[in-house]
Amino acid sequence: MSSENLRDIYALLVVARERSFTRAAAQLGVSQSALSHAIRALEARLGLRLLTRTTRSVAPTEAGERLIASVTPRFDTITRELAALGELRDKPAGTVRITTSDFAAQTVLWPKLSGLQRQHPDIRIELNIDTGLTDIVSERFDAGVRFGDxxxxxxxxxPISAATPVCIVATPQYLAQHGTPQTPADLTRHLCINLRFALRGGLYAWELQQDGRSLQVRVDGPWVFNxxxxxxxxxxxxCGLAYVPVALxxxxxxxxxxxxxLPDFCPTFPALHxxxxxxxxxSPALALVIETxxxxx
Incomplete structure (x- = not known):
């Protein structure tokens, strides 16, 4: 149905309700002659007379009554839905989609947002774990969480966290069997647990610091995770040494x-944002998530 028909049918409903072109025109914010022209144009397109006009009153014809009875509930539904959308604008409700890393989800998002969702059951939260830098606009995410840089x-x-220190860890049993590395170069002789992130493609080189300068150490081992x-x-x-955020x-x-x-060689990453x-x-829901x-x- 064309927008012209919708507009003119709504005008018909107002005229029929008010039983007056004058009052209907005032409600619609149009002139009486423009309203009369719109109703006549609708009647011409349908090939039916919809209103009976006298000098004192306006009343629907049989065809007009049938059309009004049919479309009034539909316009009422549209009005209610538009009002409901207005409520969404003013109160936290709806789905908030966030792309994030597993580290951020475990240490910050889940601990804080699980409580928020219980307090605001109209909010639905979707966390998508991804190691790449997802384009939040093209992928239709409301927000993303990554390190600030x-x-x-x-x-x-x-910012949603403090700066993030990382560390290299192993079990006491592993260190007793294989020894404790004393320098970054020693890592190449150990079983190390590798990471492969979509952002970087290849295996992640452990980022360390020595004498005020940054260095990357490529390690090897039997396990690789994303x-x-x-x-x-x-x-x-x-299974070996792992390079992980301290918070985990x-x-x-x-x-x-x-x-x-090697605690003296481990750097601190930027805060999560x-x-x-x-x-x-x-949206109100996203704004509440951000504040939380x-x-x-």
Whole structure:
């Protein structure tokens, strides 16, 4: 149906309800002559008279009554749906889709957002674990979470964590059997648990620091994962050395199930940030998610 027909049918409904072209024209914000012309044009397109006009009143014809009875519930439904959309604009509701890493999901997003969702059951949260830098606009994500230095300049970003220290860990049993590395060069002689991220393609070179300069060490071992959480599991199983964020291994370090090696050579990564497209205004649901995640020192 053309927009012209929809507009004129709505005008017919208002005239029939008010039983007056004058009152209907005032409600619609048009002149009485323009409203009369619109109704006549609709009647001409349908080939039927819809209103009976007298000098004192306006009443629907049999065809007009049938059309009005048929379309009024549909216009009422449209009105209710538009009102519901207005409520979505004003209160946190709907789906928030976020692309993130497993590390960020485990250490920041899940701990904070699980409580938020229970408090606001109208919000639906979708976390997509991805090691690449997903284009949040083309992939229709509301936001992404990455380290601050990985975010494009045309995005709005907000920190959601402190800076992220990393460490190299292994079980006491592994170190007793294979020895403890004393320098980064020693890592090449150990069983190391590798990571392969979509962003980098090849195996991830461990980023270390020595005498104020950065260095990358390529390691080897029997296991390769694309998620850091699995590298932690492999380290706990005694499969070798793992290079992981401290936040993921704090509990096993405190319990003694893992130990750190080469702590003076391990760097600190930037803070995690949540980011979204500058040209998109954050919905109430996304705005609430951002405020819940926002880092306060």
């Amino acid at each position: 990985q975010i494009a300049k045309d995005m709005t970003s907000i 998620q850091i959480s699995m590298a932690v599991e492999a380290a706990l199983a005694g 291994v704090r509990a096993p370090l405190e319990s003694g199930h893992l130990q750190t090696v 949540i980011y979204y497209a500058n040209r998109h205004q954050a 995640l926002r880092y306060h020192a």
